[in-house]
Amino acid sequence: MRNVLLSGLRARRTRLLLTALAVALGVAFVTGTLILTDTMTASLYRDAARDAEPVAARAVADGRFSDADLARVAALPGVTDAAGEAAAESPVLGPDGRVVSVLGATATMIRALPERPELAALRLTAGTFPGPGEAVVDAATAAERGWSPGDSLTLVANRRNPHPVRISALAEGVPYFTVFLPPADFRAATGVSGWGAIRVAGADQRTIADTVAAALPGARVSTGAEYADRLAGAQVGSVTMMRAGLLGFALVALVVAAMVIHNTFAILVAQRERELALLRLAGALRGQLFRLVLAEAAIVGGFASVAGFGLGLLAGQFGATGLESLGNGRMTAPMQVTPQTVLLGALTGVGVTVLAAVGPARSATRLAPIAALRRPDAPVEAAASRRRVLAGTLLALVSAAMVGAGAVGNTVVLAAAGALPAMLALVALGPVLVVPAWRLAVRPALLVFGSGGRLAARSGERQPRRAAATALALTVGITVVTTFLVGAQSLATSSAAELQRRFPTDFVVAAPDGQRLPADLAARLVALPEVQRVERRAELWVFTEDDVTAAAARRAVASVTDTVPLAVVTDVRSRAEQINRTVDTLLAVVGVLVIFSVLISVAGITNTLTLSVLERTREFGLLRALGLSRRQLRASLLAEGMTLALIGAVAGVALGIGFGVAGVYASIPHAWAEVSLPYPRIGLVVLVAAVIGLLAAALPARRAARVAPVAALADE
Template sequence: MLRTALRNVLAHKARLLMTVLAVMLGVAFVSGTLVFTSTISDALRSSAREGYADVDVAIQPNSDGSGLGDRPALDQRLLDKAAHVPGAASATGTVTGFTAIADRHGKLIGTGFSTRGGNYYPGADGKDARYPMRDGAAPHGADQIALDSRTADEAGFKVGDTVRLSFDGPVHETRLTGIFTTTDGAVSAGGSLALFDNATAQKLLLAPGKYNEIHVKAAPGTSQDALETEIHKVLPAKGAEATTGRQLADDEAEQIAKSMESMQTALLGFAGIALFVGIFLIANTFTMLVAQRTKELALLRAVGASRRQVTRSVLIEAVVVGAVAAVTGLAAGIGIGAAMRALMNGTGATVPDGPLVVDVSTVVTSLVVGIGVTVLAAWLPGRRAAKIPPVAAMNSVHATATTKSLVVRNTIGALFAGAGIAAVLAATGMSDGKFVMGLGAVLLLVGVFVLTPLLSRPLIALAAPLLRTFGISGKLARENAVRNPRRTAATASALMVGLTLITGLTVIGTSVQKGIDKMAVDSLKADYVVSMAGLTPLSPEVAQKLGGLDEVTAISPLRSSEAEIGGNTTYLTGVNGKDFGKLTRLDFASGSLGDLAGGGLIADEDTAKEKGWKVGSRVPVTFEDGKKETLTVSGVYHGNEMIHQVIVDNGVLSTHQKHATDMQVMLKTKDGATDATKQTLIDALGKNPALTVEDKKDVSAGISQSIDLLLNMLYALLGMAVIVAVLGVVNTLAMSVFERSQEIGMLRAIGLDRTGVKRMVRLESLVISLFGGVLGIGLGVFFGWAAGELISASLATYELVLPWGRMGIFLALAALVGVVAALWPARRAAKLNMLTALKAE
């Protein structure tokens, strides 16, 4: 039986090639994802280890146990103590903070938190070992900086050039005195790093005399653990903690691994979809092979082969096919992993250098997935093959499905579909119905898949009027499409699954986009919102400068401050109480803005309900400096995703803040949002690349861009499932042509020309593809609506949007799948020799 199985694999190489391709695509995605994430994780971990190579013990701030008015800080006194503990060779204070750097064209280099500044801390030799200078010298004075070599080279900066910087809003011009090299992982990953002398860095990025961390290097012969023990003896009672460099590297590696998990899970999820769709193709392939070998298998049974041996022979074929597909998929996946890394580098999101990592687990997973999926898909055809009775050797086709089996199948499908619909509908009324909805979606998909043979006849019949326009070819195509409902259903289901996901995600994405857009428009009356890149704090100087412009009629900086209310930590949002009502549109459940400018407080409805507040309630508040005040609730409003905080006047907050900073600035202008006004604001801020000036259209465009980017990524990933579906349609049509060789020969003999034969096969393919497309789009809309009901509970402005244009494209894509998939089978059918086909058995 083993020799028979291997012989059959070699005898059907062309047919099995499509199965190999389907499995290979899925395995390639799985292995490519694992290789890519392993490579990135290994590179980042290596970079982390290099970053802590000269750090044996790090002293870091620790807020545990400190109250609101007692903020931890690391100062020069602690640094000097750490440098003189037994076993310490040296101690270095580090300062870091957001530092935006403009290139020669005034554009921001790097993005968000990867755009950083730091301190150059010279040792006894006058050099900082962390940052060897490649060109020039270290910075000295407030007007000098040094840049990392990667940033300097990309921006075209040279020693002596003027570089424009911004830390919290205002623009500073400095002279570039040095260009250094670094193993800093953030820089290797595409960030930028500017260095200042120690005193300047403390003043600009933290506070005079303060450090973010203190790094201590051990003397020869002193272990990290021993040094850590000594460091603990000089630490203050609270506000600081010591950790070994080894532990810090391990912790960072763990964080990197966790950060990669979500990406890996998402990518593997789409690989799973491709493999799931591939199961239909594999099952169809082996069903066809069994159909081709009906006589052979029956004769094997007649000469003594047991059912188990027949099943085993089919599964052996599946193992061989799966192994070939898994090995080729693994090789392709390694290439995909390398390409994905190169793609990241090409988009500017570079990663540290490092070798391509192919773990043993990746190899094992690829082989198990490839072989496992193929064997699983081939098991049912193998089981059917074992049931072929020996008497079938006298017939060309063995017994068709009985009425009883069809009734059982349709009953099971109806039960699954009914349970799925009930679960999905029930979940829409739950506060947290994600799990129930997910379960219902799976049950409904399974139910529709089982019912697809039953659904194929009435749905395909709807296309009859259109097919009649193609004459006899159209009529034959419709009859052929419903001749074997199970096979047609399996083929259409592959496309159905892909389009269900694509349509559902599109409905959800466009609806969420519409809801957030509506929320932004409804909540904001401000013409512009000014903020920093990376959402870092703004200097109050920005609001002061904008407030002095003649064009500005109302302005409110938004500030955030930690406070304690009722024994719980709460974040207060500070606003300009006088102008806040002119810049926002709040829907009050009770009360109003009232005396917000005079020391009042307003809260969103959820917070008020949780705290038991009503209009007029007196609220004792402990501010971040430890002082207490009692505020009066003047209003309770309906919160949303943009505004849902406890709001007080900035005049109240400022008296309790040592260093006031703004999150953003909202403002209204005389002429509204115009290009001229926007340019005036940009000019007034010194054409600062780190600042964004956005009107409502910009906010909406940003939301649209992020959601469109996500959807485009999903489309690209789900495209693999569509490719597998194309192979499935090709397989089904090839099977159909094989089974109808005599019939096609007869049609040719009685006058149907080759063009008519091609048209017949193409129309059959088109009908099957559109059948799957209609089912997929219908299910996708249903799931999109149901998921939207859950989302609307947390997003009040959510509005169901049916993207008719995109759904039309999806249906056209389904039709294109049918046309493309029919090219080879149609050509093969048209080339059949009439006499040979008529003699075929």
């Protein structure tokens, strides 16, 4: 059987190539995700180890340490240095004299720095370590605000005693919107005394930690290594969530790949009935045929795993570069390729391929040899059984119940879990639903391709299971895209409406906590011709005239508030626009992630039509002999591809709208949930799907058109 296996692979290498590509893309998604997130985790631990490198021990307590506690620790044997840690929040005036705010929040984090740079462990990107009256600012905030060393800031935690400082340096790898001050400046600016923690330098971490613990009864003391682990662990949670999200999209891609594999091997087994029957007549056992098909699948999966691993390396590198370009930190660790990632990639590729081929392999063992030797060129599939229809209907009802219960009960997990029985219902009911769906979806092809479209009109009715399986692969990807389109658009609309309900005004003018606005500010604002009225609440609500543009209103309000350094202006309209920009960014990321599934679906359509061309060679030859032109034959295949894609797209859009609406009601309070369907984007999805179908059918159509009528009629 080994010779049969190898010769069969050589004979069908072109047909199996697209199948391997589908698996390779799924494996690439999985391995790329693992490589990227492992690299991010390693970078976090490396950065944490570097930041904690000078720390031999660190002590924390429920209360605060005094200066006497700090002095006692510094005098302990083996301790070379000790410094206190403290933090507070304070409004900060920028170099322009205006209060610095982020989304209306004015509380900047102020931290005390050790006096010795070695114990501070700051990674300076510009400038020098601060002295008295100087500060270090995080590089991200400085870049966003246009600050540089030499600029001046003013801390106004105490309105009666503002504290000016000069920026001496910028630091990376520290929290956003953070200012570091020497201890004396920190106390003068914030009024905070005592220390929240004490970090200690020395040689033997364990010994020093024990010594500090004995000197500070009740304190919790950890070694520098333990401190580094906690620093990294506090940030690894976000990487874990990112990994889970990416692997979720990878699972979608693998499900689509499994559908493509199953469909491909089912077609190949059907086409090889004569060959397999001959093997049975020659003495091959059913188990040998079963293992033969699975061995082919395993070899295809192994080849795809190797190719997918290479693509995964590129994907991981591309993802790391993309995150760095978006300002999400720098990868300080080399690319992490662990044995577990290699093994999981191989198991994923081979496992998915073999499992998807089990069904076709079982059908190969059920062949009746004599009947198989007399099989027709292109069999017409039997209608779906009643049991299959009943099972599909029950699964659809279960899905509807789960999704509905999740939406009513604000349970996102339950609503999302309802997607699984929905997809299984489509698998079961697809052959039944695809026939009427084909009759509707083929109509655009009739308008575009004329006689070629009429030839395609009967294809879906002849082999509904094959058509349903091919369309379903695209349905999965379109469902995910549409779900996010509807969910994100509805969440944006709901958030903007809720924002308008809470702040039914155009601008909100407020002061930082503990500060006051000038008493005449409201009168100065209402005197502006662009302003209709001003309402006094905890802050000032400014209503502009209806005929004033947003830009003109912003300029008018700024002309007054710019003279008040502590005035924080929130543009309610701009906040809504920012929500929309965030939604657009989210959708762009989702689009990039789902493209793997779409590419696999394209491979599935191309594969199905290519195998269909090989199967229907005599049919095409007869049509050519009866006068069908190459252009008309090519048009019929293009029409089939377009129709398959439209069926998959429409089904995906319908499911996506349902899941998207349910997701909105499951994730936010019903009182302010508003459903908003992005019709232009949904229409674009359907249009792109039709184009995808045409592109996927291009190569099979060219192959069919190149067959000479006489050669086709002579094909055996």
